[in-house]
Amino acid sequence: MSGVPSTPPDSKTHAPARQGAASDGALPRDVLGYLWRAAPASHIKLFALVLMLLPFNYASLELPRLIVNGVTDAIGGTVPRLLELDIGLPDALGGFVLFRSKGFEVSAFGLLAGLALVLFALQLIQQHITRLIEMAKARLGERIIVGLRRQLFDVIQRLRPEAPMKSKALEVGNMMRFEVGPISPFAGMAFAQPLKSAGLIGSATLLIFTQNAVLGGFAIGILLLNYVLLGIQRADNARKLQVYQREAVALGKRVMAGIDRLPLVHGFATSPFERGAVDHRLGVVSEASLDLKRQNFTDRVLNLLMSDVPTLVFYSVGGWLALSGAINIGQLVAVVAAYGQIPEPLKELIDWDEKRLIAQVRYDFARYYLETREVWPEHSQEMPPGPEPAFDGSIKVADLGVVDPAGSLLLEGVSFEVPPGTAVALKGPDAGGKHAVARVCGRAISLYSGTVRMGGHDLAHVREAVVGRHVAYAGGDPIVITGTLRTNLLFALERRPGRALTDAIDLAALGLADEAALDRKALAALAGAGLGDLVVRLGLERRLDPDQAPALAERIVSLRAAVTDAVAQRQAQSGRVLIEPFRFAAFNRWMTLAENILFATPLNDTRGAASLLAEPGLLPLLEKAGLASDLIALGRSALRILSELAGGPEDLAGIDTKGLLRAEEMGEARALATRIDDDPSPDERALLLRIAGRYCEPRHRFGLIDEDWQERALAGRAQLAHLKDVSGIALARYQPDSYCRALTVRDNLLFGRIAADRAGAAAMVDEIVRECLALDALIGQVERLSLDVAVGEGGLPLSAAERGKLTLARCLLADPAILVIDDALVPLSPAEQSHLIGSVLAGRTGRTTLVVLDAGEPLNLFAQVIVLAHGQVERVEAGAALEPGAGLAATGA
Known part of the structure; x- marks a missing residue:
């Protein structure tokens, strides 16, 4: 299969799909090559700073000799001269003078103080230049890592549909955040650090040579020995680090694979095998890690020997040379001080090489992604310069061929034309090619032969x-974004850079005045996709903050009477009780016992009213009202019944407690149930109070609340009516003339609870509520509330049909010239699919719509029906919706 042409006609605009640090070739294999190509000018600036540091470093090494010799000579009677410098090569190298200054005469103390001040000034200058180097390195490293991450994300954004996912989304995210992270600190030091370290070592070695050629030879020999030993270290470290990185990545992939097949693990009880496989990988990684740590310890010992043994040699040989008169004391001090500086830059070179190895491993991992050729061309996701190209809504397919990744032929020689503004159906067997045609037209398949x-x-x-x-x-395969309903819909319109909605969406281009108009357009798309009922339901289930929308809250409260009257009329007509209203003087059977006693619910507390019964701020009041002991007795009775239903306390976790017990309370409940008649401890009393507070007779049906209990609960309610909070937890009271922010919009409109024991009561009540909202022109505002409802991780709370409809709604909101509907509506019944497709086509008059149909769906909605079988066009039928004069054209293979 040839697929799309590899080099489009305008190859200057559409470059081949090849990524790298530069656009003129593939990425360098070595991380150093990539880092140099990423910012050569910045590296050169760093070189300049490093070279600026070296003269000051050399001078600071020379000063200790001048201080010692100057003070010694002054004691011997010589007139001291400040800043008298004579810097040059040793006699063995020709004695060439590099720098000479006569200075000026001072006292012995003046010489000592002056040279000390000069040394201090040199140290300050070196620190300042070093700080400039470090900041420049940090800025350069961050700039390079941002560029690399931007390249990685750009490649991921341009992956073709056929590109096999090189790893899971979580792994790609971790790679961008953590795997390439170590490249950043190395990027800034990639070239400047070895130059700086080599320069410091070189300046120290040069100074040793200027003092004595023998000691200079010793220094060079030690450095050569270090180089050989470091080469051995480097090779061993690289091998062991690569082994560790490879095994760690393999462990991560194995764990993620186990997570992906977790439902199968539970279904077939294969957990022992999974644990064994991961345990094996853990052992391999642990051994590789220990091997790396052993190598690091060996390296530290070797580095210590390379640092300490040469120092001993310099003291011994230098001391012998001083005693023999070959060098003076000042030169010996300078030599020892100069060599004392060599281990630190040498250690920095070792650290640099270790970081280079780590960065190379991370860079290889990134290059694996960056060098993929399974991407759309560069700049293909940017609008071309000039006015936007015209798009007429026509479809012309000529000699289309598609082969799947396994090599099976999906389409061969398919040709047809669709005039602009036409509704076309693709029909035939599932494997006949209709889905492949739709995916090519919808860009879900990008590799094909022929022309589209x-x-x-x-x-x-x-x-x-x-x-x-x-x-x-x-x-x-509907994609539901984790977020709100609005987030999922408006994603289709967010085409401009920017975090704010007004930045990401061009409202003027859409012909919309403001965000409210955009919300209305989004709601219309949801209704057009058959999600109108879901939108209303989600809006009614929202908890509205009256402080943020006081006018809406006030209108909801004012609508209560109308809703109550409408429900009463429906109850009278059907003879069925639909809701039980909140009345302060009446016990509400559908409220929990705690809600009935408090006639309120906690605000901003998800534990519920029952959790308040054992609070220190409420329990004394319950005891005073004579309810505490009764509640404990009721909780004990409920726990006893649950234990009997379970067949024993030990099996309590195996039954549905209908909310009376929570998972974290199960252990304590089992222990208490084994001695149910004993006096409970304070914690057990709190548990029994919570059980009693969650009890609702119509739901649990244990027969524990009779009329006498209801009267006692109402009496307690009257005594607690003054409470505004319990132990600092604010209460939201049920008041007929105000909005209760702890209740949903539906409960605020009903000001009561739906009688859940009546079949169809909830649907009938929602229908009444919708009618009342529509009459009062509030339905739009309630629907708009639904846009801010979170749809959960990947849309899991939604059904498969709702996820498919949401995908369709997103497409309708984009209002495309060509809409391709493939399998999004498969979860719906044939009748529902036909109704929804008819609704969509009615709203897309004058727009091209391509729909993949099942055999049982009506064809009278379409102007053209293309029947495919065996990967070819079998025939083309004119539908009942064909307009006079509209053209049809198709040719088979």
């Missing part, structure tokens, strides 16, 4: 930024 023109543009060459604005695809 969408809206007058060759799909192989047109930029994604153009076709993405005019073509929408509703496939069978």
